[in-house]
Amino acid sequence: MLGFIISRLISMVLTIWAISLVAFAIIQLPPGDYLTTYVATLSASGDRVDPRVIEALREQYGLGQPFIVQYWKWVSGIVTAGDFGQSFEWGRPVTELIWGRLGNSILLEGLAVIVMWFVALPIGVYAAVNKYSLGDYLATIFGFLGLAIPNFLFALVLMYLGYAWFGVVMGGLFSPQFEGAHWSFARVLDFLSNAWAPVLVLATAGTAQLIRVMRANLLDELRKPYVTTARAKGLPEWRVILKYPVRVALNPLVSTIGWLLPTLVSSSVIVSVVMNLPTAGPMLLRSLTTQDMYLAGTLILLLGVLTVIGTLISDLILAWIDPRIRYGGE
Amino acid sequence: MPQIPMAAEGPLLTLDDLSIVFSSPDEADIVAVRQVDLTLRRGKTLALVGESGCGKSVTARAILRILDKSAAIPSGQIIFSPDDAEPVDIATLNPDSIAMRTIRGNRISMIFQEPMSSLSPVHTIGDQIDEMIILHERVTPKQARERTIALLDQVGIPGPRERADAYPFQLSGGLRQRAMIAMALSCNPDLLIADEPTTALDVTTQAQILDLLRQLQDDYGMAMLFITHDLGVVAEIADDVAVMYLGDVVEQGDVFDVFATPQHPYTRALMSSIPKMQRKAERERLQPIQGTVPSPKDRPQGCSFSSRCPVAFEPCAKVRPDPTRTGKQHRTRCHLIERELKPGEVIV
Ligand SMILES: Nc1ncnc2c1ncn2[C@@H]1O[C@H](COP(=O)(O)OP(=O)(O)O)[C@@H](O)[C@H]1O
Ligand code: SF4
Numbered sequence: 001m002l003g004f005i006i007s008r009l010i011s012m013v014l015t016i017w018a019i020s021l022v023a024f025a026i027i028q029l030p031p032g033d034y035l036t037t038y039v040a041t042l043s044a045s046g047d048r049v050d051p052r053v054i055e056a057l058r059e060q061y062g063l064g065q066p067f068i069v070q071y072w073k074w075v076s077g078i079v080t081a082g083d084f085g086q087s088f089e090w091g092r093p094v095t096e097l098i099w100g101r102l103g104n105s106i107l108l109e110g111l112a113v114i115v116m117w118f119v120a121l122p123i124g125v126y127a128a129v130n131k132y133s134l135g136d137y138l139a140t141i142f143g144f145l146g147l148a149i150p151n152f153l154f155a156l157v158l159m160y161l162g163y164a165w166f167g168v169v170m171g172g173l174f175s176p177q178f179e180g181a182h183w184s185f186a187r188v189l190d191f192l193s194n195a196w197a198p199v200l201v202l203a204t205a206g207t208a209q210l211i212r213v214m215r216a217n218l219l220d221e222l223r224k225p226y227v228t229t230a231r232a233k234g235l236p237e238w239r240v241i242l243k244y245p246v247r248v249a250l251n252p253l254v255s256t257i258g259w260l261l262p263t264l265v266s267s268s269v270i271v272s273v274v275m276n277l278p279t280a281g282p283m284l285l286r287s288l289t290t291q292d293m294y295l296a297g298t299l300i301l302l303l304g305v306l307t308v309i310g311t312l313i314s315d316l317i318l319a320w321i322d323p324r325i326r327y328g329g330e
Numbered sequence: 331m332p333q334i335p336m337a338a339e340g341p342l343l344t345l346d347d348l349s350i351v352f353s354s355p356d357e358a359d360i361v362a363v364r365q366v367d368l369t370l371r372r373g374k375t376l377a378l379v380g381e382s383g384c385g386k387s388v389t390a391r392a393i394l395r396i397l398d399k400s401a402a403i404p405s406g407q408i409i410f411s412p413d414d415a416e417p418v419d420i421a422t423l424n425p426d427s428i429a430m431r432t433i434r435g436n437r438i439s440m441i442f443q444e445p446m447s448s449l450s451p452v453h454t455i456g457d458q459i460d461e462m463i464i465l466h467e468r469v470t471p472k473q474a475r476e477r478t479i480a481l482l483d484q485v486g487i488p489g490p491r492e493r494a495d496a497y498p499f500q501l502s503g504g505l506r507q508r509a510m511i512a513m514a515l516s517c518n519p520d521l522l523i524a525d526e527p528t529t530a531l532d533v534t535t536q537a538q539i540l541d542l543l544r545q546l547q548d549d550y551g552m553a554m555l556f557i558t559h560d561l562g563v564v565a566e567i568a569d570d571v572a573v574m575y576l577g578d579v580v581e582q583g584d585v586f587d588v589f590a591t592p593q594h595p596y597t598r599a600l601m602s603s604i605p606k607m608q609r610k611a612e613r614e615r616l617q618p619i620q621g622t623v624p625s626p627k628d629r630p631q632g633c634s635f636s637s638r639c640p641v642a643f644e645p646c647a648k649v650r651p652d653p654t655r656t657g658k659q660h661r662t663r664c665h666l667i668e669r670e671l672k673p674g675e676v677i678v
């Protein structure tokens with residue numbers, strides 16, 4: 001087990017390094033750089049720009065340097081000083097900008113994941129155990145709707161209904177008076193009263209998918225002979241189901257925890273824009289369009305790191321709950 | 331000595347005219363089992379033989395009421411009369427009721443064909459056996475584990491204390507089947523149902539498991555319903571034998587009787603084909619008669635064997651034969667026998 005963890009940690013470091021390289025390469029792929037975009041915006045609004053000023057800026061930011069030099073500066077800054085570089089657009093260090101945003105993302109999407117699992121697993125189990133029952137059909141219909149309705153549309157509908165029926169303006173994660181405040185009980189309540197709508201929107205598609213996966217996994221397991229053996233012991237039916245096939249059917253789901261986060265971040269971009277949520281998604285989108293390279297690179301890198309850590313955690317959980325993996329069996 | 335209650339005299343288990351039907355939303359009902367009569371004597375072994383698909387497993391599962399939800403028992407009785415309790419008709423119990431669950435695993439237990447997949451892959455052998463003991467008896471987990479280890483030792487698993495902590499995939503097929511047997515015996519059942527327990531094993535292991543079952547039956551004194559499609563195994567292990575064809579029990583009797591004087595045309599065909607079946611592959615399939623077994627959907631309305639019977643005559647295809655006594659403990663379902671017993675009648 002220890003050897004397993006060590007080898008996983010080594011490959012984790014290598015993966016993260018590869019992600020940083022690729023992330024940096026990708027954000028440099030589009031022609032031009034931040035200043036080109038900047039000049040374009042300025043001239044679009046009719047301002048005249050002195051080319052010499054631009055050249056000086058380019059020098060100052062190190063934008064003229066070769067790729068590998070820029071990359072090296074960035075990475076050595078991160079490793080030695082935790083310095084992720086400057087955001088051109090905001091004129092502030094990247095570290096000052098991102099933590100709050102990433103924190104909101106993780107909080108919001110973490111909540112969405114919890115809601116997903118708590119709603120989807122019991123429904124999936126019910127649907128599999130009562131295959132072709134009314135409840136199963138309802139779960140299937142909900143599943144199709146949840147998958148078919150785009151997130152942003154659902155968000156818009158929810159906001160419209162909230163306004164039309166209750167006069168509530170949805171958007172943001174905090175009421176103005178709590179925006180910059182420290183965490184307190186009142187602030188948590190305020191957060192929850194705002195966050196339920198985005199969490200609901202974010203969790204819907206995932207819930208629908210998870211119900212289908214759980215139902216399919218469990219249907220496979222329910223057919224297996226060990227379930228009959230458990231039944232033949234004289235256990236009550238609910239204990240047979242929960243202790244044996246559900247337990248085995250959960251294993252493949254655990255391995256999906258790792259890549260839930262990046263999926264959610266990317267799928268939540270539009271929702272975050274629509275509902276005006278201060279999360280990482282819109283910031284990443286904007287930094288990519290303006291070629292704010294250190295900000296974009298850092299966000300991609302950190303999402304990669306989170307994914308790698310998530311995968312490691314889900315692998316460890318999997319090894320812990322499934323002896324076949326722990327002991328290297330079939 | 332306490333007085334022996336009435337129940338201790340008759341048979342332990344009687345299946346009377348049992349039928350089992352599977353229904354599904356998009357297909358016609360399947361009558362998997364149509365007419366099953368079986369009598370299990372206390373402490374004896376009844377072998378249930380028949381070709382694959384004739385309804386042996388379904389019958390066995392009906393006795394424990396562990397059939398799928400799609401299955402129903404529209405007719406018949408399953409009378410279980412243990413030594414120390416009132417007889418009960420299992421067919422009328424709710425499968426998930428306490429009455430059924432105290433029988434299941436405790437008084438009647440079962441071992442299955444697939445030792446590879448019949449144990450949970452994510453629980454240790456010990457956990458799975460302990461669970462059964464704790465479920466049916468008032469013991470602490472510690473006591474249960476001691477009993478589990480003793481059982482594993484008894485079924486011939488070396489190093490039982492360590493093996494109790496092993497997962498099924500860490501054991502060979504033979505050892506897994508031994509663990510299954512230990513589990514089935516853990517609550518001292520009155521009846522052990524063994525559904526082709528050796529079919530999935532290699533020949534040497536097969537013989538060892540058969541020996542073990544015979545030995546354990548002597549030690550525990552339980553009755554056994556042994557399901558197989560291998561007549562060689564029947565001769566080795568059974569006291570009684572019942573022959574099944576396409577959902578019907580066509581003949582039941584003492585094993586010597588049935589082997590010496592088979593009555594039903596299907597049984598006769600089976601017996602006469604034994605010497606010819608030298609290769610194991612052939613014996614496995616047990617398909618000695620011309621033509622193939624029809625599916626339950628195409629079962630003739632009358633005698634189920636009439637579509638292949640070499641001596642079928644007028645009423646066979648239309649009218650179901652009733653069981654006729656053809657000796658002490660020996661019953662056969664065939665019009666031929668009915669007719670022979672009524673002298674003076676002419677077969678048209
Ligand atoms: N779950 C099920 N659903 C529908 N039909 C079934 C089911 N299980 C068994 N059957 C039917 O019951 C018949 C007997 O099966 P089975 O008892 O398993 O045969 P065997 O004698 O080989 O053990 C088969 O022909 C099959 O069509
Ligand atoms: S009843 Fe008729 S068809 Fe059936 S076994 Fe007897 S003789 Fe053959």
Ligand SMILES: [Mg+2]
Pocket residue numbers: 386387388525526
């Ligand atoms: Mg079978």
